[in-house]
Amino acid sequence: MSDAWSAEEFTARLRELRTRYWDSHPFHLRMHAGTLTKDELRSWAANRWYYQRCIPRKDAAILANCPDPDVRRVWRERIVWHDGTKPGEGGAENWLRMAEALGLSRDEVLDERHVLPGVRFAVDAYVTFARTRPWVEAVASGLTEMFSHGLMSRRLADMRARYPWIAEEGFAYFTARLAVVSGEGRSTLDLVVRNCPTRERQEAAVAALAFKCDVLRAILDTVDYYSGTRP
């Protein structure tokens, strides 16, 4: 007899991790309140650039480890979303435009001079996780997208209202991303539920999502700790 959780129970265990998500991080709360300085916003954008830059590599690792062409066909779209189909397009490009709207030069973002060691450590751990763990665990780690829609729409509204000096072009990344996560991770969740038929795999998926929440928090802990000192 299988001791696997039902799909409902499994889903509930994954959703329970919402409390560990970075939406409640003090740095995000200050961002919403409008109390971050320009330097703090610039440091956030320059450091998160490293996360944005590494996401397609994380997704490529999932493709490399996944033997199922149906999954790969869907998953590869994520890489295209971030990289675009030619230079000057895609999520990464929009992130750079946001950094410029915050007053950073493209060069200083691209050369990673502002990326803090703790941020690099956390993001690299996420990529390594995707390279070394079974593909379904790596997919499960991306289920933070179940939690990201509310945070991103709140961020967009609060940044427009509280930092009126940021030009509207700076928000293209978030307006585009909100459309992608409007389903709140439903299809990714279905994929994880379908591919975790045993309790062991289900528990590994829950652990993967917890790990990812910690990666995100570690990024913001580091940015928060050095607040105001760089760039």
Ligand SMILES: O=C(O)c1cc(C(=O)O)c2c(n1)C(=O)C(=O)c1cc(C(=O)O)[nH]c1-2
């Ligand atoms: O702005 C945010 O709060 C936020 C959160 C997350 C997330 O929860 O992992 C992602 C993003 N943004 C994002 O823009 C993005 O492209 C993204 C990809 C992934 C992932 O794990 O594959 N998470 C996120």
